[in-house]
Every structure is written in C-alpha cells, then in structure tokens.
Amino acid sequence: MAFAARRALDRGVALGFLEALLRQRFGDSQPQAVGMVITAAREPVTLQELQDGLIQVGPQLIGAGPDQSWWGAFRSELGSLITVRREGTPSPEPSERLARAQRWLEAGEVAPALAEVLRMPGREHGRDWVMKARRFVMARQALDTIETAALLEPRVQAAPIAAAPGAAPAAPAAARPRPAAPPSAGRRPSAPR
Secondary structure, eight states: HHHHHHHHHHTTOTTHHHHHHHHHHHHOHHHHHHHHHHHHHHOOOHHHHHHHHHHHHHHHHHOOOTOOOOHHHHHHHHHHSSSSOOOSSOOOOHHHHHHHHHHHHHHHOOHHHHHHHSSSTTGGGGGHHHHHHHHHHHHHHHHHHHHHOOOOOSSOOOOOOOTTTOOOOOOOOSOOOOOOOOOTTSSSSOOOO
C-alpha cells in the first residue's frame, strides 16, 4: 500500500481508496507522515512539473533578486568577474548552479537541486518553485517513513493456508491408530528347521 501511494504521488494522481488504507494502517504509528502524504496527494507536484518550472524560472534565478538595488547588482556583477576557488570544487556562478540543479532534477534528485536554487542570487523570483520542491521532498521523506514502518511493524497474523482440495488432512501423531500386534505375539518363535 505504501508503494502504491508512492506511485500515485509520482504520477500526480489522487490517492483514492489508498488514503483510507494509509490512515487505517499507519494513522496511529506515523500520523505526521500519513498527513503529509495525504496533503501532498491533494496538491500533487511531479518531477516533470519541477523540471519544467526550473526551465521557466531559470533566467530570473541567475539575475539579481527583486529587492536588490542597482548599486548592489553592480557590486555583485563586479565581484563575479574574478573568482578564486579550489580545484575540484563546484563553481559558485549562478549559471553553473542552474545547470547543476537541472542535472540533479534529470537524475530524480530534488533535494540537491533545491539546495542549488536556494544559493542563487534571484532565488526570490523562484519562490513558488522552491515551495513546490520543498513539498515534493517532504512528501517523499514521509513516504520513506511509511515504507520503513510497513517493513518493520508487525502485521496481524494471516489465516492459516488451506489444504489443497481433495487432500485429506494428516492426523496428529497421538490420534493415529497403533499397528495391530502380530498373531504370534504370545509365543516364542520356533527355531528354523
């Protein structure tokens, strides 16, 4: 059931009957996770939606923030002309951050993509995208919690498996009849001649 809920969220469809099953099975042990999954399913965010949204808002993320003055924008631009960093460390340039965020999303990794976007100068322009990405990440973390609980929590014992039709059940050892004694039980066997 938890895996079916994940598939529904990934496709961006409502949970339907799964909502009641999640509440019944995990509502007492994982109420926050169940609530998060149900809320996320009512306003679903798909990976494709995040990818498309990042492409749309990307140019604004690279630029200055909406509240930045012309002097602040000029200083930022001047400061980005020369960058000193260690070899092998990712570039802090906004265009490089955007490219990394897009690659993370292509790989299905929303949390690192979100981290890249939050470090961009125009992140305020992407406020809606950031909110959707956070909802996506929190819903997947809640699903992870529910799936772990499904694997670790004991389930109600299932009914015993019925025997195949036509097969007689085996009698318990105590109820089995004992074999009859041989007819010469009281006599000594005679020696062969």
